Amino acid sequence: AQKVTQAQTEISVVEKEDVTLDCVYETRDTTYYLFWYKQPPSGELVFLIRRNSFDEQNEISGRYSWNFQKSTSSFNFTITASQVVDSAVYFCALSEGAGGYNKLIFGAGTRLAVHP
Amino acid sequence: SQTIHQWPATLVQPVGSPLSLECTVEGTSNPNLYWYRQAAGRGLQLLFYSVGIGQISSEVPQNLSASRPQDRQFILSSKKLLLSDSGFYLCAWSQGGVREKLFFGSGTQLSVL
Numbered sequence: 001a002q003k004v005t006q007a008q009t010e011i012s013v014v015e016k017e018d019v020t021l022d023c024v025y026e027t028r029d030t031t032y033y034l035f036w037y038k039q040p041p042s043g044e045l046v047f048l049i050r051r052n053s054f055d056e057q058n059e060i061s062g063r064y065s066w067n068f069q070k071s072t073s074s075f076n077f078t079i080t081a082s083q084v085v086d087s088a089v090y091f092c093a094l095s096e097g098a099g100g101y102n103k104l105i106f107g108a109g110t111r112l113a114v115h116p
Numbered sequence: 117s118q119t120i121h122q123w124p125a126t127l128v129q130p131v132g133s134p135l136s137l138e139c140t141v142e143g144t145s146n147p148n149l150y151w152y153r154q155a156a157g158r159g160l161q162l163l164f165y166s167v168g169i170g171q172i173s174s175e176v177p178q179n180l181s182a183s184r185p186q187d188r189q190f191i192l193s194s195k196k197l198l199l200s201d202s203g204f205y206l207c208a209w210s211q212g213g214v215r216e217k218l219f220f221g222s223g224t225q226l227s228v229l
Contacts, residue, residue: 004159006159031214032214033214033215035217037220042222043204043206043222043223043225044220044221044222044223045160045206045208045218045220047217047218047219050215050217052215091159091160095214095215096214100148100167100212100213101148101165101167101210101213101214102148102210102212102213102214102215102216102217102218103150103162103165103175104160104162104218105162106152106159106160106161107159108158108159109158109159
């Protein structure tokens with residue numbers, strides 16, 4: 001069965017610190033997609049990144065970077081020089097579906113608090 | 117551009133009362149629609165998804181039901197709410213298959229007392 005584990009329930013850092021959010025997944029599929037979403041206090045989930053199983057290149061977008069390693073089934077998310085606005089719950093998700101739909105299997109989320 | 121509307125934003129209901137949450141999508145046709153629930157301090161659990169009008173798939177046996185009376189309308193219902201139905205309910209849509217990202221509504225905080 002598909003499963004996503006985010007072992008870190010809560011992380012607290014001081015502004016400008018770097019922080020890494022861990023994500024480990026389980027799947028028997030050879031083709032799959034991984035996602036990260038941000039949930040700010042307003043509640044709406046905001047899409048951050050999508051990665052397919054055949055692309056292991058790390059990705060950087062501004063202060064955000066993602067490290068995808070199939071050998072360890074991990075898809076970790078790093079925020080460099082964190083800011084107060086980064087405070088949110090972050091979810092890692094794995095796609096499951098066939099044909100014309102996508103069911104996302106979410107991890108439990110990591111609550112990040114960035115303090116001034 | 118596409119938008120998703122979900123209402124109400126908050127709802128307080130007594131145990132045993134009915135429930136109806138509505139979600140509509142604009143700016144796209146034949147979207148896949150989803151209802152997720154987020155219990156306090158937990159991840160998101162997929163409740164229902166729909167790939168077309170009248171087509172509903174249930175992921176978890178429960179006290180809730182879903183309907184899709186129109187292409188871009190998705191409704192979550194219950195005849196009699198339980199305390200365990202409390203949570204944050206999110207509607208989402210996607211276009212296409214397994215690689216497509218989901219777009220989420222702003223959610224409904226349901227408290228059953």
